[in-house]
Amino acid sequence: MKKNKAVAVSGMGCLCAAGLNVADCMAFLFQGQRYPAPPLSFSGRGSHPVFEITSDFYVPRHFRQKELPRTSCLAITAAREALADAGLDEDYFRRKRVGVCLGSNVGGGLSGTFLEQWRIAESDPYILPQYRYLGGNPARHLAAEFGISGPVQTVVNACSAGGDAIGLGAAWIRMGICDAVIAGGADALYEITYLGFMSLLNTDAKACKPFDIRRKGLNLGEGAGMMLLESDEMLAERDKKARTYVLGYGSAADARHFTAPHPRGRGLRLAMKEAMASAGISASDLAFINAHGTGTADNDRIESCVFSEDFPGIPFLSTKGYTGHTLGAAGAIEAVFTAACLEQGRIPRSAGFSEPDPELPACPVHENREISGSTAMSDTLAFGGNNAVLILGRPEKTKGGG
Amino acid sequence: MRIGIAGIGVVGGFGCGHPALLRALKKGSAETAWKTIRTAGGDMEVPALCADTSALADYVPLRTLRRNDHYTRMALLGSFLALEDAKIPPGEALHRMGIIVATGLGSTCNTLDFEDIMSGKNAVCSPTLFSNSVHNAAAAHISIFLKSGGPNLSVNQYELSVPSAFMTACHWLREERTDTVLLGGVDEFSKVGAYYRFNCEKSGKSGKSSPPVGEGCAFFILTSDPEKIRYGYIEDAFAGICPAETMEDSGLHPLMNGISHCSDLWHRPPSGVSGGLCSTPLQEKSGDLPHCPVEMGENTILMCDRETYEKTAAASLRIKKTARKTDTAISCSRLYGSLPVAMAFDIAAAGLIIKEGIRNLPADLFLHSPGDISPAAPVCCLKIRENNELGFVRLLPLHPLFPAKKGVKV
Structure with a gap:
């Protein structure tokens, strides 16, 4: 495994139950608040709480595309924030080779909404709208919204999709295929996932408690996180500086069980090893780790063991206590949080954690704290045994300079 | 590589x-x-x-x-x-x-x-x-x-x-x-x-x-191990949005006509666009293709469904003011049916054509007029959707002029 060139991140966007933009989300995290509640969008299906976005975040008249699946609306809203954050002029942007690499739990239109329409359509022979739904795609919708030209890819690696999309998009910049890439993840909350996770007995009937002894499972959430990745040449042409860098990316499969992580975290360790090697850093360079930390018994135990053995003393946290598990968006939202925490030089307390589990060799931070260092790791584990790891921060030689 | x-x-x-x-x-x-x-x-x-x-x-x-x-x-x-x-x-x-x-x-x-x-x-x-x-x-x-x-x-x-x-x-x-x-x-x-x-x-x-x-x-x-490659080289692959200017100004015929023309499409910046599109690094491509030893423009095989073929034909007619007559266009969808990942079967069929050195196919598989297949012909598997969205995978044959260990890097 070789060291890769760092890829600049010039803009970030994010929305989830913690807030409708990056600044609001960060403020919310450090206030230590959270408001999980039974789902409003499909009430009556269950009482297990979720982290739902209850505000009208998508105002159709502000966008080119008026009727889109909710996942695409989330993706576009976060991407618009990222582009504004990067200070990009849309006409300039359209003249560049811009790619879209988006992670989502379900890439196409097979959502609850679609299924409902299919059911209705069975009595109506004209099902073209449903067929269009099948062809619908959040990455394509994102590209269409901003009128861009370049490679487009929708990654459906379940819960690691958002992190994978950022890592794959960074390669497009590194290889000279694109001047810029909108990369991240998005997922709306919908009924199938909600009922499905409940069937797996993986959800907590109360607010989730990652790494806590009383943890009973996850709470689902929804949202999107986006990063604008940009080539050094384009940044120089615009006379802009990077907010942060994608320094490393690694991914690996557990190759053992479909719904349970490897008991020794084999895939996670392999992914971390690749990410660290591609960033050219060692464990001691990390200021903190943003864990996957879902609040399920197995996930938290594996991560705690891996952190304890391979990253002793490095502080870690889970932000899912504030956002819920946003599935395909999680890796991207948490990458944005990781970068923003590095900028602020502090990390929030791991919400839901109060009582250590004696079986876990390492515990997350239980109060907001300052951190030192310019590099951090964000990891995600997924259904099917997928693991994705991002290293974010500033490369050694550009420290302080951007 | x-x-x-x-x-x-x-x-x-x-x-x-x-x-x-x-x-x-x-x-x-x-x-x-x-x-x-x-x-x-x-x-x-x-x-x-x-x-x-x-x-x-x-x-x-x-x-x-x-x-x-x-x-x-x-x-x-x-x-x-x-x-x-x-x-x-x-x-x-x-x-x-x-x-x-x-x-x-x-x-x-x-x-x-x-x-x-x-x-x-x-x-x-x-x-x-x-x-x-x-x-x-x-x-x-x-x-x-x-x-x-x-x-x-x-x-x-x-x-x-x-x-x-x-x-x-x-x-x-x-x-x-x-x-x-x-x-x-x-x-x-x-x-x-x-x-x-x-x-x-x-x-x-x-x-x-x-x-x-x-x-x-x-x-x-x-x-990338040359000793193991048996079904052709992947010359390039792409999925995404083509610049609107390129689709309008150049038409789609370069995709049909071969790699050297394709490189024009993807690397020559159309007006107002700062660069072409390609999934391989620009330096590698631009440095290698001018030395390509074979003129592949006229004998590229297109593999696609009828819908895509009609889109390329319409574009060719509009841009060149004449319908193409020399291209070999094949659709194998009657062998595996209509499904979103049809291109995977097209690529498999292309690999078999290359490996087996197939020169003739049943007339029903040709979208244009039936013709012989050149053993040195590259194959472009193409799908065009609405709104300038397209994807392609181009294969180069295993041919003495394309040695595995040396020659042009692709």
């Missing part, structure tokens, strides 16, 4: 394994079956090209497959066949192998089985059904059965899923993330697609000659 195909594993309406696809290719047809789909208006019989996965028992004990649905079984069988064809024993050094699965629909049948839950008929959701409905189920089960701990990726981009997967596979190999990539496209029979097709035909919106809905998978072993 040259990347090529070392093994192929296919399962579809034509049968199981590449010998079955080769037979269908030479015959020009596959046997259509009938499938029943349930609708509110009663059951309806629709023509279909369906895949039989019983041969999976040759590779794994059936008891280990009890929780795997048809969608995953197709993918597993395709993977085993591709590995076998590439002479890679399962379990051998697979930690340096990446896995990429492209799917247009995912595990559609499983997902649609949630109808009962959605409509309140069944309040309890099956955990196995839910697990298998996740889009990365096939890729995950392949990694589990093969014990392959390398990078694992699932791509879902409807009809552009396959070129998108090839694009990433080439990046992984070029960046040396992996030594080998097991890449496949898989889609299950879609009752929504069949229902749509049935109604289109009933209302006269599509011709009776359009292929039935198909299902199956086509898997490939991609490598």
Whole structure:
């Protein structure tokens, strides 16, 4: 495994139950608040709480595309924030080779909404709208919204999709295929996932408690996180500086069980090893780790063991206590949080954690704290045994300079 | 670095394994079956090209497959066949192998089985059904059965899923993330697609000659090891949006006419655009292609469906003011049916044409006028969708003028 060139991140966007933009989300995290509640969008299906976005975040008249699946609306809203954050002029942007690499739990239109329409359509022979739904795609919708030209890819690696999309998009910049890439993840909350996770007995009937002894499972959430990745040449042409860098990316499969992580975290360790090697850093360079930390018994135990053995003393946290598990968006939202925490030089307390589990060799931070260092790791584990790891921060030689 | 195909594993309406696809290719047809789909208006019989996965028992004990649905079984069988064809024993050094699965629909049948839950008929959701409905189920089960701990990726981009997967596979190999990539496209029979097709035909919106809905998978072993490449080199792969100016100003004929022209399309900046598009690094491409020893412009083989062909023909007519007459355009969709990952089968067919040195195909497979196939002809597998969205994978033949160990870097 070789060291890769760092890829600049010039803009970030994010929305989830913690807030409708990056600044609001960060403020919310450090206030230590959270408001999980039974789902409003499909009430009556269950009482297990979720982290739902209850505000009208998508105002159709502000966008080119008026009727889109909710996942695409989330993706576009976060991407618009990222582009504004990067200070990009849309006409300039359209003249560049811009790619879209988006992670989502379900890439196409097979959502609850679609299924409902299919059911209705069975009595109506004209099902073209449903067929269009099948062809619908959040990455394509994102590209269409901003009128861009370049490679487009929708990654459906379940819960690691958002992190994978950022890592794959960074390669497009590194290889000279694109001047810029909108990369991240998005997922709306919908009924199938909600009922499905409940069937797996993986959800907590109360607010989730990652790494806590009383943890009973996850709470689902929804949202999107986006990063604008940009080539050094384009940044120089615009006379802009990077907010942060994608320094490393690694991914690996557990190759053992479909719904349970490897008991020794084999895939996670392999992914971390690749990410660290591609960033050219060692464990001691990390200021903190943003864990996957879902609040399920197995996930938290594996991560705690891996952190304890391979990253002793490095502080870690889970932000899912504030956002819920946003599935395909999680890796991207948490990458944005990781970068923003590095900028602020502090990390929030791991919400839901109060009582250590004696079986876990390492515990997350239980109060907001300052951190030192310019590099951090964000990891995600997924259904099917997928693991994705991002290293974010500033490369050694550009420290302080951007 | 040259990347090529070392093994192929296919399962579809034509049968199981590449010998079955080769037979269908030479015959020009596959046997259509009938499938029943349930609708509110009663059951309806629709023509279909369906895949039989019983041969999976040759590779794994059936008891280990009890929780795997048809969608995953197709993918597993395709993977085993591709590995076998590439002479890679399962379990051998697979930690340096990446896995990429492209799917247009995912595990559609499983997902649609949630109808009962959605409509309140069944309040309890099956955990196995839910697990298998996740889009990365096939890729995950392949990694589990093969014990392959390398990078694992699932791509879902409807009809552009396959070129998108090839694009990433080439990046992984070029960046040396992996030594080998097991890449496949898989889609299950879609009752929504069949229902749509049935109604289109009933209302006269599509011709009776359009292929039935198909299902199956086509898997490939991609490598940069020149000793192992047997089915051609991957010259380039791309999935995304083409600049509108390029589509309007240049038309689509460069894609048809060959690599040197393609390079114009993707590298010569159209007016107002700062660079072309290509999934390979610009420096590598621009430095190599001018030295390309063969003029490939006039004998490129296009493999696509009729819809894409008509779009390219219309563009050619509009731009060049004349219809093309020299291009060889082939559609093999009657062999495997209509499905979002059709391009995977096109690439498999192209690989077989290259490996077997096939010069003639049945006239029914030609979209234009039938003609001989040049053994040195590159193949462009192409899909064009609406709004300037397109994907392609270009293969170069194994030809003395394209030596594996030296010569042009692609």
